Amino acid sequence: MNPFRLRTALLALPLAAGLAGFAAPAxxxxxxxxxxxxxxxxxxxxxxxxxxxxVKAPLxxxxxxxxxxxxxxxxxxxxxxxxxxxxxxxxxxxxFRWTTPAPATPTTPETTLVxxxxxxxxxxxxxxxxxxxxxxxxxxxxxxxxxWTFTPxxxxxxxxxxxxxTGEQIEADPAxxxxxxxxxxxxxxxxxxxxxxxxxxxx
Numbered sequence: 001m002n003p004f005r006l007r008t009a010l011l012a013l014p015l016a017a018g019l020a021g022f023a024a025p026a027x028x029x030x031x032x033x034x035x036x037x038x039x040x041x042x043x044x045x046x047x048x049x050x051x052x053x054x055v056k057a058p059l060x061x062x063x064x065x066x067x068x069x070x071x072x073x074x075x076x077x078x079x080x081x082x083x084x085x086x087x088x089x090x091x092x093x094x095x096f097r098w099t100t101p102a103p104a105t106p107t108t109p110e111t112t113l114v115x116x117x118x119x120x121x122x123x124x125x126x127x128x129x130x131x132x133x134x135x136x137x138x139x140x141x142x143x144x145x146x147x148w149t150f151t152p153x154x155x156x157x158x159x160x161x162x163x164x165x166t167g168e169q170i171e172a173d174p175a176x177x178x179x180x181x182x183x184x185x186x187x188x189x190x191x192x193x194x195x196x197x198x199x200x201x202x203x
Contacts (some may be wrong), residue, residue: 142167
């Protein structure tokens, strides 16, 4: 899960509709949901965001970076601390606790969110899904669900991620919550891409 990030807010991208010849407006194909072992985000969540990036690095490098939770603060400026609550590779039931600053919004104060995540599904080198609450002074996300997939492609690894948030407080201002969620996920992917591509192959 990836709550508010101290990054530039995501700029809204206008949607363009086009005509295919003399036919009705073209319909974009709906992408398959991001899932791990058949399970995705909370389908009833009002707050959710999906994004992807191409990382030009070996799958082993990308996977190790992403799943070495305790090392997140070394390459993600928005993660101020991270600690595994068990040992070994990530597996169903693995838990970790991490912190991230949350800036003030029109309805919530500046605070630090403490996130306790529990892995629900994982397939090494393919996907991982975790859930958990994020709690700070004056701000609470009752449940976040975060899914990641990693697909080897010709030029590297296509990383897809989708996250949902639920909770009475954030659902009172969904537009603000989605704006920060989007900026946070985009920043996470950008940091992952930059760090993985800068590492020697196999590390």
